Amino acid sequence: MGDYYLTEKETERAVLVALSPQKQSEEKTQEYLDELEFLASTLGIETSKTFVQKLDKPDIRSFVGKGKLEEIHTYVVDREINIVIFDDDLTPSQLRNLERDLEVKIYDRSLLILDIFLKRAKTAQAKTQVELARYQYLMPRLTRMWTHLERQRGGTGTRGGAGEKEIETDRRMIRDQIAVLKKKLEKIDKQGETRRKSREGVVRVALVGYTNVGKSTIMKMLCKEEEIYAKDELFATVDSTVRKVVINTVPFLLSDTVGFIRKLPHNLIESFKSTLEEVREADILLHVVDISHPSFEEQMTVVNDTLTELGAGDKEMIVVYNKIDQLGSPEEGGFDFSSGIDTTSTSKTNIFISAVKKQNVAEFRRMLFEKVKKHHLQIYPNYLAPDYY
Ligand SMILES: Nc1nc2c(ncn2[C@@H]2O[C@H](COP(=O)(O)OP(=O)(O)OP(=O)(O)O)[C@@H](O)[C@H]2O)c(=O)[nH]1
Numbered sequence: 001m002g003d004y005y006l007t008e009k010e011t012e013r014a015v016l017v018a019l020s021p022q023k024q025s026e027e028k029t030q031e032y033l034d035e036l037e038f039l040a041s042t043l044g045i046e047t048s049k050t051f052v053q054k055l056d057k058p059d060i061r062s063f064v065g066k067g068k069l070e071e072i073h074t075y076v077v078d079r080e081i082n083i084v085i086f087d088d089d090l091t092p093s094q095l096r097n098l099e100r101d102l103e104v105k106i107y108d109r110s111l112l113i114l115d116i117f118l119k120r121a122k123t124a125q126a127k128t129q130v131e132l133a134r135y136q137y138l139m140p141r142l143t144r145m146w147t148h149l150e151r152q153r154g155g156t157g158t159r160g161g162a163g164e165k166e167i168e169t170d171r172r173m174i175r176d177q178i179a180v181l182k183k184k185l186e187k188i189d190k191q192g193e194t195r196r197k198s199r200e201g202v203v204r205v206a207l208v209g210y211t212n213v214g215k216s217t218i219m220k221m222l223c224k225e226e227e228i229y230a231k232d233e234l235f236a237t238v239d240s241t242v243r244k245v246v247i248n249t250v251p252f253l254l255s256d257t258v259g260f261i262r263k264l265p266h267n268l269i270e271s272f273k274s275t276l277e278e279v280r281e282a283d284i285l286l287h288v289v290d291i292s293h294p295s296f297e298e299q300m301t302v303v304n305d306t307l308t309e310l311g312a313g314d315k316e317m318i319v320v321y322n323k324i325d326q327l328g329s330p331e332e333g334g335f336d337f338s339s340g341i342d343t344t345s346t347s348k349t350n351i352f353i354s355a356v357k358k359q360n361v362a363e364f365r366r367m368l369f370e371k372v373k374k375h376h377l378q379i380y381p382n383y384l385a386p387d388y389y
């Protein structure tokens with residue numbers, strides 16, 4: 001008997017499924033799967049095995065081909081797996097077919113991300129936004145949700161799913177719920193607008209970046225606050241936090257925002273637009289990058305694309321390359337970051353730091369101070385800011 005049988009019942013065990021198109025390297029596929037595993041573990045789901053199928057496009061009926069599906073099914077039954085997670089979004093009919101064939105909970109990337117957001121959201125606004133996005137996601141997939149409800153009520157894997165009548169009732173209920181949530185959000189947005197107006201006349205800085213790069217850690221470092229939640233988990237921050245920071249007598253507002261990720265569900269971006277208003281209204285963006293991540297460049301592209309989508313693509317920006325402590329020393333072939341500043345780029349400013357090991361933090365603060373001062377002087381031309389040193 002393997003270890004599997006010793007695992008506590010409550011632990012959710014999953015298998016991951018991804019496609020590997022011909023033009024994608026094996027390393028890339030593995031990296032995507034690692035990210036998916038990390039997402040799952042953030043929800044407390046343990047990954048038991050991953051399945052990869054060499055296919056350029058997903059199978060219309062069941063995402064993977066028939067043979068692979070049988071292979072997955074056998075494994076799921078043998079190892080008492082409760083969830084199968086697909087790295088791409090599934091169409092409503094794929095979801096239905098897979099659930100029928102595999103007889104376990106089926107997740108796709110979007111649902112996984114939505115569930116993490118649901119777990120993390122703290123403020124009324126974020127909670128409402130996630131609920132809305134989740135209902136919009138579930139709406140075309142109602143049969144599936146119904147069978148989930150069935151199971152929760154103690155039914156056994158209802159093969160045929162619910163009757164049309166029940167589904168219609170559910171659909172109506174969800175439609176009403178979506179309307180209620182939208183109204184609620186409008187009201188919250190109005191209050192937010194008033195609050196944002198009251199912040200006029202103060203320079204605004206927003207931390208942006210891929211998830212888990214260290215935004216909240218930098219926020220904490222700049223605010224000297226302990227209560228900001230930073231953790232080695234994806235989407236540790238879902239609500240945006242705003243704090244007043246003063247560097248060398250120049251005040252500004254700093255906001256920490258939700259991290260971006262490859263293939264962020266579109267509904268989610270839509271519903272988070274008001275939270276991301278912090279980003280749109282910022283004078284300066286601090287684009288935090290985890291330079292120790294093997295695909296940091298791709299992550300930067302995801303972030304820049306999302307910023308463009310939000311209409312914040314051409315803002316003044318400092319690129320903060322974080323986690324340099326994770327890189328090798330110059331002797332080991334790593335970079336020499338001792339100066340902390342790369343002046344080769346003209347439109348943007350780059351800085352290399354370690355928020356945890358506090359490397360190059362003084363240079364970073366000075367760079368930020370110079371930028372903030374410039375904006376502060378535009379608002380208060382008569383203000384005499386002292387020199388940094
Ligand atoms: N080695 C190293 N780890 C760091 C550094 N900065 C942050 N981390 C770690 O990276 C992990 C993620 O940090 P967070 O600050 O939560 O990252 P985030 O960007 O706010 O993440 P989300 O809110 O999940 O999007 C934590 O475990 C941090 O301790 C650094 O300079 N060096």
Ligand SMILES: [Mg+2]
Nearest residue numbers: 215216236237
């Ligand atoms: Mg965070």
